Amino acid sequence: MKKPNPFLCLLIVLFTIKTTYLKAQDTKTDANTLKGTSDDMKKIMADTSKKHWQKGGTVSLSGQEVTLTNWAAGGQGAISVGGLINLFFYYHKEKWVWNTDINMAYGVIKNGSSKDWLKTNDRIQLTSKVGREAFKNAYYSALFDFKTQFAPGYNYPNDSVRISNFLAPAYGILALGLDWQPKPYLSFFIAPATTRLTYVGDNTLARAGAYGVQAQVLNPLTGAVITPYNNMLWQFGGYARMQFQKDIMTNVNFATMVEVFSNYLKNPQNIYVNWTTLTSMKVNKFISATFSTQLIYDPLVKYIASDGSAHGPRIQFKQVLAVGFTYKF
Numbered sequence: 001m002k003k004p005n006p007f008l009c010l011l012i013v014l015f016t017i018k019t020t021y022l023k024a025q026d027t028k029t030d031a032n033t034l035k036g037t038s039d040d041m042k043k044i045m046a047d048t049s050k051k052h053w054q055k056g057g058t059v060s061l062s063g064q065e066v067t068l069t070n071w072a073a074g075g076q077g078a079i080s081v082g083g084l085i086n087l088f089f090y091y092h093k094e095k096w097v098w099n100t101d102i103n104m105a106y107g108v109i110k111n112g113s114s115k116d117w118l119k120t121n122d123r124i125q126l127t128s129k130v131g132r133e134a135f136k137n138a139y140y141s142a143l144f145d146f147k148t149q150f151a152p153g154y155n156y157p158n159d160s161v162r163i164s165n166f167l168a169p170a171y172g173i174l175a176l177g178l179d180w181q182p183k184p185y186l187s188f189f190i191a192p193a194t195t196r197l198t199y200v201g202d203n204t205l206a207r208a209g210a211y212g213v214q215a216q217v218l219n220p221l222t223g224a225v226i227t228p229y230n231n232m233l234w235q236f237g238g239y240a241r242m243q244f245q246k247d248i249m250t251n252v253n254f255a256t257m258v259e260v261f262s263n264y265l266k267n268p269q270n271i272y273v274n275w276t277t278l279t280s281m282k283v284n285k286f287i288s289a290t291f292s293t294q295l296i297y298d299p300l301v302k303y304i305a306s307d308g309s310a311h312g313p314r315i316q317f318k319q320v321l322a323v324g325f326t327y328k329f
Contacts, residue, residue: 057087058280060290062324082107082121082322084290095133102126105292106150107320118156121320122149129189131179141179143189143241145259147171155304163304167201169211173261175239185246194239196261196272198300199232206231212300233300237263251282270299280326288326293319 061083068075084105091098107121126146131139148171153164177191200206200213207229209215216229238261245255254277261272275295282288296316303311 052091052093054090054092055088056329057085058326058328060084060288060322060324060326062290062322076112078109078111080107080109080120082320082324096131097133097139098128098130100126100128104150105320116159118159119151119153121318122151122153124148124150129179134178137181139179139181141177141189143173143175143177143179143191143239145171145173145175155306158306162202162205163210165202165205167199168205170199170201172197172199173239177239185244187243189239189241189243191239191241194237194261196235196237196239196263197232198235201231203229203231212298235261235263236265237261237268253280253282254278255280267299271297272299273297282326286325286327287323289321289323290326291319291321293317 061081063082064078064080066075066078068077082105084103086104087102089100103123103125105121105123107119108117109120110117124147127143128145129141129143131141134140148167148169149164150166152162152166154161155163173194173196175189175191175194177189177193179187179189181187198211198213200211202210205211206213207216209229211233213233214227214230216225217227218224219226239259241257241259243255243257245253248254256275256277258273258275260274262268263270263272273296275293277293279291280288281290294317297313298316299313301313301316303314305311
């Protein structure tokens with residue numbers, strides 16, 4: 001029997017090892033390639049998702065303290081604290097848009113030696129609008145808006161009788177219309193078909209007919225109920241809304257919103273108006289000043305004087321100037 005050539009055997013062994021190594025390398029390379037491709041796809045999908053959404057907000061906290069000791073000119077010390085939270089969630093994909101804003105604010109003040117904290121600001125508002133593109137910069141849209149407050153309100157200095165409370169009132173709007181956005185910072189929404197709900201969850205206020213709901217009517221002789229009170233008031237009419245927000249100069253942002261509503265079913269000439277503004281002035285990364293205003297005219301809301309007497313509707317106006325900590329994200 002012929003002996004195998006040792007040199008030939010060595011070559012065969014080396015060739016086998018090399019082939020096995022190359023196959024292993026190819027398998028590892030393929031696995032790495034697949035993993036890399038998978039990671040890239042996940043990154044692309046995440047980036048695409050982020051492009052559809054814009055999220056952010058502002059948290060602000062401000063305060064003031066005045067202390068007077070043996071102050072010859074007279075005066076009264078005070079402590080005030082206020083805060084606001086504004087959040088937004090904007091979605092845009094192909095022909096669909098969905099914008100949601102949440103705004104909350106609350107403030108209190110304590111004067112002198114008084115133990116009571118008096119409310120100076122109180123607001124909860126949620127607005128959500130979804131639309132599909134009709135033509136350039138215009139969308140067939142549906143809007144939902146909800147407004148109420150956190151805590152009871154009083155007509156100071158009379159703090160014995162509540163004139164408002166949580167969900168008293170609460171306003172809800174559901175509107176169908178056209179939203180035109182000629183600029184990224186400007187929009188006009190017109191809704192000829194709108195339902196507006198006023199809800200007064202405090203039965204004492206509802207019984208008195210506060211904020212336009214049906215008051216309880218009693219027989220003056222027997223005290224029997226002739227007409228029961230109602231916690232809700234439904235209205236159907238037309239609604240329009242304008243929004244603007246833009247940096248008007250370096251570190252200064254201005255935002256405003258005007259909304260009007262007319263009830264088709266009763267006295268359509270009496271227009272409900274709500275106009276808000278917010279000017280934010282940035283000092284540095286965390287310190288800023290804000291100046292906000294709100295003007296309201298509601299033809300169904302009576303003016304209550306400090307002596308408790310009721311008068312016809314009047315223009316309501318509020319302004320808040322605050323300097324403090326602000327964080328944007």
